[in-house]
Amino acid sequence: EELTIIRKFEHIEYCLKRNVQAHVSNGFEDVHFVHMSLPEIDKDEIDLSVEFLGRKFDYPIMIAGMTGGTKGSQLAGKINKTLAKAAQELNIPIGVGSQRAMIRKPETWESYYVRDVAPDVFLVGNLGAPQFAETMPGRYGIEEALKAVETIQADALAIHMNPLQESVQPEGDTQYRGVLKALAELKAEFPYPIIAKETGAGVSMEVAIRLESIEIDAIDVGGLGGTSWSGVEYYRAKDEMGKNLALKFWDWGIKTAISVAEVRYATELPIIATGGMRDGITMAKALAMGATFAGVALPLLRPAVKGDVEGVIKVLERYIEEIRNTMFLVGARNVEELRRVPLVITGFTREWLEQRIDLPAYLRDRRI
Ligand code: FNR
Numbered sequence: 001e002e003l004t005i006i007r008k009f010e011h012i013e014y015c016l017k018r019n020v021q022a023h024v025s026n027g028f029e030d031v032h033f034v035h036m037s038l039p040e041i042d043k044d045e046i047d048l049s050v051e052f053l054g055r056k057f058d059y060p061i062m063i064a065g066m067t068g069g070t071k072g073s074q075l076a077g078k079i080n081k082t083l084a085k086a087a088q089e090l091n092i093p094i095g096v097g098s099q100r101a102m103i104r105k106p107e108t109w110e111s112y113y114v115r116d117v118a119p120d121v122f123l124v125g126n127l128g129a130p131q132f133a134e135t136m137p138g139r140y141g142i143e144e145a146l147k148a149v150e151t152i153q154a155d156a157l158a159i160h161m162n163p164l165q166e167s168v169q170p171e172g173d174t175q176y177r178g179v180l181k182a183l184a185e186l187k188a189e190f191p192y193p194i195i196a197k198e199t200g201a202g203v204s205m206e207v208a209i210r211l212e213s214i215e216i217d218a219i220d221v222g223g224l225g226g227t228s229w230s231g232v233e234y235y236r237a238k239d240e241m242g243k244n245l246a247l248k249f250w251d252w253g254i255k256t257a258i259s260v261a262e263v264r265y266a267t268e269l270p271i272i273a274t275g276g277m278r279d280g281i282t283m284a285k286a287l288a289m290g291a292t293f294a295g296v297a298l299p300l301l302r303p304a305v306k307g308d309v310e311g312v313i314k315v316l317e318r319y320i321e322e323i324r325n326t327m328f329l330v331g332a333r334n335v336e337e338l339r340r341v342p343l344v345i346t347g348f349t350r351e352w353l354e355q356r357i358d359l360p361a362y363l364r365d366r367r368i
Helices: 002-017 075-090 100-104 106-111 142-151 163-168 179-189 205-213 229-236 240-248 256-266 280-288 298-305 309-329 347-356 359-364
Strands: 031-033 050-052 055-057 061-063 123-128 156-161 194-198 218-220 271-274 293-296 343-345
Touching: 002 075, 002 229, 002 298, 031 280, 061 075, 061 309, 075 106, 075 298, 075 309, 100 106, 100 123, 100 142, 123 142, 142 156, 142 179, 163 229, 163 240, 179 194, 179 205, 194 271, 205 256, 229 240, 256 271, 256 280, 256 347, 256 359, 271 280, 280 293, 280 309, 293 298, 293 309, 298 309, 343 347, 343 359, 347 359
Parallel strands: 061 293, 123 156, 156 194, 194 218, 218 271, 271 293
Antiparallel strands: 031 343, 050 055
């Protein structure tokens, strides 16, 4: 049990002090807008709001879950509260990190609790998919899922899928048998929306179709090209074998841009495009490709550990201004219109997508 908590700190430390990003891009450099010399709109009439799971948000950015699991208002609590204050101010959704520590040690609940500083924020709880596997001793069910959401008064639950990370760490939970069935059973009874979330290796259209078939409410594609959990595990590995395995799989996965296209093409689920989103032009591309939000984790960690709410807001406002400017230059008054502007896809991303989906059909219709 102590292990889970120590692990959390190591993760944060490595994320701050080492380069834990993928060595490959998230694919959006292959996605191009076509500049419009006559946008026929005024820049200041652009509306960045989006709807998601029955709620309206002011901006199409989500703060992805990162942490929790320390007692009282220690580091994890400070990070979550800082991020939540920024999310409250901007009216954007926010996730907390895995609540596994809280299920084991209920006294850590406060480190996930942000309602006191963010009463109106759309808050997403977080549990891991392997905890629901049929081969997991003490497997989770609806009781743990309800506890995760209700203890922190969350609005939805994210179930993170992280087979990559689990597979390259010595103490990893590599049980994944029966997860889909367990999620189907959970979904049938659970009164809150469930978001299936990858953590840096992307969601394929085959997986997305299965998730849609059990009525999961949304997908966070968590694609390759941003934070690499295999990268984090590389630094944590204690021996040669461990280091080798984590290094080999550092850049494993489906790039974020590709994952967004596959999921949009194959399902009607709302998409959160997370994984290496580091500027507003890239975010606008994800929205144009059919995502409802761009999700961000790592760039917000540094200001958040300092408790610097203004610092978090500043990073997000920069993204917002870049999205707005991009929308002006392609003549899109709102996100709906952004999904109708022409896109050109080149290079590796085009080669991949041509083998996987009907690319011209997808490019013609990128709406839900
Ligand atoms: C994460 N991420 C994550 N995801 C999750 O579902 N549960 C978790 O507990 C965590 N913990 C966590 C800690 C830290 C320090 C980071 C940086 C990230 C993954 C995160 O939500 C996101 O999917 C990826 O980090 C990809 O986004 P970025 O970092 O490339 O913007």
